[in-house]
Amino acid sequence: MKILLLEDDKYLCDNMKQQLTKEGYIVDACNDGEEGFLLALDRNNGYDLAIIDRMLPVIDGLAIIKAMRNKKMQLPIIIITGMSELQDKIEGLDNGADDYLTKPFHISELSARIRALIRRPAILAEQNCLSYHDLSLDVLKRQLVCKSSHLVLTPTEFHLMSVFLEKPEIVLTREQLIQKVWETDASVESKNLDNYIYFLRKRIRTVESECVLSSVYGSGFILEVKHDTKA
Amino acid sequence: MKILLLEDDKYLCDNMKQQLTKEGYIVDACNDGEEGFLLALDRNNGYDLAIIDRMLPVIDGLAIIKAMRNKKMQLPIIIITGMSELQDKIEGLDNGADDYLTKPFHISELSARIRALIRRPAILAEQNCLSYHDLSLDVLKRQLVCKSSHLVLTPTEFHLMSVFLEKPEIVLTREQLIQKVWETDASVESKNLDNYIYFLRKRIRTVESECVLSSVYGSGFILEVKHDTKA
DNA sequence: TCAATTTGTTTGACTTATGTAATAAATATA
């Protein structure tokens, strides 16, 4: 995990860098706004998170954040600052920062907030997967994953599976499913859906998941955890 | 946007609900841990964010958060609490909360933090897209989008495009690209890569993007914004 | 400038995915 640290107070900066390094992060620290600006905007640096002081020499911290968001850089950003004015917090958060810490703060609170922020994109973006119970769908590789099994789905299978994984434990009607997967215009026979339901069930069986695509007679289909159906 | 609010102080709870409703959110409020637990874990409610008091009657707020994360519910969660003990903050954040606010807090700070949290999954998960400059890739529909144009890619085109969009403005070697798209084992001819580069360029032209897949002679390819190449 | 190398484009054989139909099984209701 690589962190960019922009803080003009050299003593505090060194202190933070030392602590974060001790926790296993790779830290690029910088005391100057202009240099920090260049570091922040160069994608080759590949930062996973940025900690930026609101007040920096030459270039304002907030301006750096705005520029990063403008270039659609999506990494989490924490602002730290001496100012605790409410308006500053709101301005910072509304301009693209994900968290706001007021000095003085305890380094272990900063650590916990870093972990919280890094965890989130790790689930949502980096792995880029939809998951429910023991099933997950790697959207970039189009793979259905369960434990150690993995299986490449065809495009239509994938799309249908993703619809179920976005709304697990909820009954989806034939209309909703056809709408989502085949779009409005396509005049797809409803029978074709049964076909793909059948294919997906085979896939789910193959990866030995505990999930099932149950049919709800007269209503539609639902993705749920297998449960005993003893009479 | 639908928010779940679990807060046992009825006065504060009503106050918050009123404010958030005024800001356009749909708010389900609840003063009881047991009822809140059921609300939080029912996916049918479709909450986009949860605000949970650390101390709730019957069931602890932290226990609810743990249960939600255990069921792989990925919505952002803010803990609010009267306790400002450092250890409590760290415990809350490390158990799945995304933010931590200590009472008393100003409602407009809560609002700003809500906006910051809702913005993030909106970029990363809900839309489920990779983007750079004017290009974006809808990973569920396998569509390349630019302004109002959109275009369905074939699986291999899609996979290759996603590799470029994950590392824009960075030169990727032929080896890296083949590795990523065709996996290690596949003995794909390097020429086939040129093939797909060619296809993607046509696609990018079709959606009239300002981006190009430039070749870097002897090195590889790079996704970047078109720039004049006047001599 | 020339030759060697790398990259761009077109084409066609081959493989895979899709949608429909036909038939079997299961479910709900009278």
Place this chain on the structure above:
DNA sequence: TATATTTATTACATAAGTCAAACAAATTGA
């Protein structure tokens, strides 16, 4: 239990995607 309706399974023709070959164009360095 009988019957209509819904869902499951199998099979197959058509459509689409993939890969590699062959050749054209561009780039680099001698």
